[in-house]
Amino acid sequence: MKIAAAAAAILAALALQTTLAGLVIRGTAAIDLVLIVVVYLALKSGPVTGLVAGTVAGLIQDSLSNPILGIGGLAKTMVGFLAGVLATQFILTGPLPRFVLLVLATFLHAGIFIGLYVLLDLRQFPDPVPAVIGQALGNGFVGVVGFQLVEWLPGFVDRRRAGRFLKR
Amino acid sequence: MALADIRQRPGVLLTAAILLHVILISAQVNSASGLPVLQVVTFGSFAEVQRGTMAVVNGVGDLWAGYIGLQGVHEENDALKQELRALQVRLQQERAEAQRTDNLRQLLELRERANLDTTAAEVIAAAASPEFRTVTIDKGTGEGLKADMAVISPAGVVGRVILPSGRASKVQLLIDRNAAAGALIERTRVQGVVEGFGDGSLRLAYVPGTADVRPGDLVVTSGIDGIYPKGFVIGTIDHVDRGNGGYHVITVRPAVDFTRLEEVLVVRAPASREVPEGDS
Numbered sequence: 001m002k003i004a005a006a007a008a009a010i011l012a013a014l015a016l017q018t019t020l021a022g023l024v025i026r027g028t029a030a031i032d033l034v035l036i037v038v039v040y041l042a043l044k045s046g047p048v049t050g051l052v053a054g055t056v057a058g059l060i061q062d063s064l065s066n067p068i069l070g071i072g073g074l075a076k077t078m079v080g081f082l083a084g085v086l087a088t089q090f091i092l093t094g095p096l097p098r099f100v101l102l103v104l105a106t107f108l109h110a111g112i113f114i115g116l117y118v119l120l121d122l123r124q125f126p127d128p129v130p131a132v133i134g135q136a137l138g139n140g141f142v143g144v145v146g147f148q149l150v151e152w153l154p155g156f157v158d159r160r161r162a163g164r165f166l167k168r
Numbered sequence: 169m170a171l172a173d174i175r176q177r178p179g180v181l182l183t184a185a186i187l188l189h190v191i192l193i194s195a196q197v198n199s200a201s202g203l204p205v206l207q208v209v210t211f212g213s214f215a216e217v218q219r220g221t222m223a224v225v226n227g228v229g230d231l232w233a234g235y236i237g238l239q240g241v242h243e244e245n246d247a248l249k250q251e252l253r254a255l256q257v258r259l260q261q262e263r264a265e266a267q268r269t270d271n272l273r274q275l276l277e278l279r280e281r282a283n284l285d286t287t288a289a290e291v292i293a294a295a296a297s298p299e300f301r302t303v304t305i306d307k308g309t310g311e312g313l314k315a316d317m318a319v320i321s322p323a324g325v326v327g328r329v330i331l332p333s334g335r336a337s338k339v340q341l342l343i344d345r346n347a348a349a350g351a352l353i354e355r356t357r358v359q360g361v362v363e364g365f366g367d368g369s370l371r372l373a374y375v376p377g378t379a380d381v382r383p384g385d386l387v388v389t390s391g392i393d394g395i396y397p398k399g400f401v402i403g404t405i406d407h408v409d410r411g412n413g414g415y416h417v418i419t420v421r422p423a424v425d426f427t428r429l430e431e432v433l434v435v436r437a438p439a440s441r442e443v444p445e446g447d448s
Contacts, residue, residue, distance in 0.1 A: 047178045055185050070192035077185045081178065120197050 006041050010057045013037040034061050036143040038080045039105050047084030054080025075112035079105045095144045102143040106136035271431045274322035279433055286433040287311050301344035308333045316395050318435040324401035324423030326432050341426055343368055350393040351402055354386040362402050370403055372418035381408050387420050
């Protein structure tokens with residue numbers, strides 16, 4: 001059940017990401033929803049789940065958009081694993097720690113992704129720092145709001161149902 | 169069960185995932201040289217391993233050769249030093265032999281050039297007294313030497329035989345205080361008498377004060393004394409003074425280095441013809 005939910009979350013993020021492809025900052029997507037989902041899964045289920053989710057999501061994302069299969073996968077694998085490790089070592093339930101985690105995850109992901117492309121001389125990223133900072137802030141904001149929504153929504157629905165039941 | 173085991177080992181899983189991605193990327197990417205990145209990276213990595221291994225092996229080899237393998241080198245070093253000393257002595261001998269050969273060659277050339285009946289002799293001793301400038305040669309009456317025979321060397325006139333014995337002879341050097349020889353200045357043909365002065369230099373006497381004499385002029389034998397063949401070099405004029413008696417006082421620097429005489433030629437009979445000038 002959890003695996004199915006994770007897969008669904010990844011697929012949903014991918015679908016949404018494709019629709020947000022037009023939202024870019026200096027040639028880089030302003031938000032990486034797939035990365036946010038991977039971090040969330042790692043936070044909730046630990047490093048192994050983060051690793052597997054990062055691998056799967058990254059490879060799918062690579063196959064959809066990137067010329068080299070594996071670079072995005074490797075970046076998201078590392079991010080998922082490390083986010084999961086951090087989640088087991090620290091309390092990352094508050095909005096601020098999660099925001100910081102998402103920002104760090106974005107920097108790490110960009111470092112690996114851009115670094116490998118430049119290292120292999122496959123593509124140049126002139127002055128990537130502003131775009132990465134923008135994406136990190138965007139991921140942090142959207143991720144924190146999304147995490148709160150995802151965690152708040154089931155309880156809200158349950159409370160609504162219970163309220164209706166009591167009124168009858 | 170196996171899946172659960174893997175989940176307990178995230179590090180292994182991460183390594184496997186990274187390797188999977190690296191292989192996947194390498195399969196699609198070529199390096200700048202056109203070779204697959206995987207091949208380049210693998211070769212580069214193993215080359216570094218090989219380099220490190222070779223460095224260790226070389227280090228051990230150097231250690232062995234530089235320290236452990238030096239046992240017995242002290243004895244070898246002593247033996248080599250001894251051999252070096254022997255070789256240095258041998259070198260000195262060879263060098264002396266070469267010098268002697270060179271001297272003899274020059275002497276032979278002189279003999280052929282002068283066309284004189286000569287006998288080669290070796291200087292075997294110097295004068296017993298510093299007042300007399302003589303040397304002893306290893307040829308005597310046994311080889312046909314007689315008194316008043318001229319003695320020459322490739323550089324010029326040496327002196328004359330004054331005391332021949334059976335197997336050796338005493339030679340009076342031209343620089344001896346009692347030695348003299350008929351001479352002329354090659355440039356002007358002005359004649360005079362060269363005399364020994366006892367201090368290693370010569371004097372050219374009886375040259376008129378009106379004669380054209382300059383330092384640097386070459387002085388050769390005139391042949392009028394009946395001892396020295398005509399045309400052999402005596403020396404060069406070093407200094408010219410006007411004397412009181414109407415003669416120049418002329419100092420001549422000998423052509424022969426009398427301190428280094430080793431081999432000489434004794435002229436047994438004067439040549440029937442003159443030695444060409446400038447060929448002496």
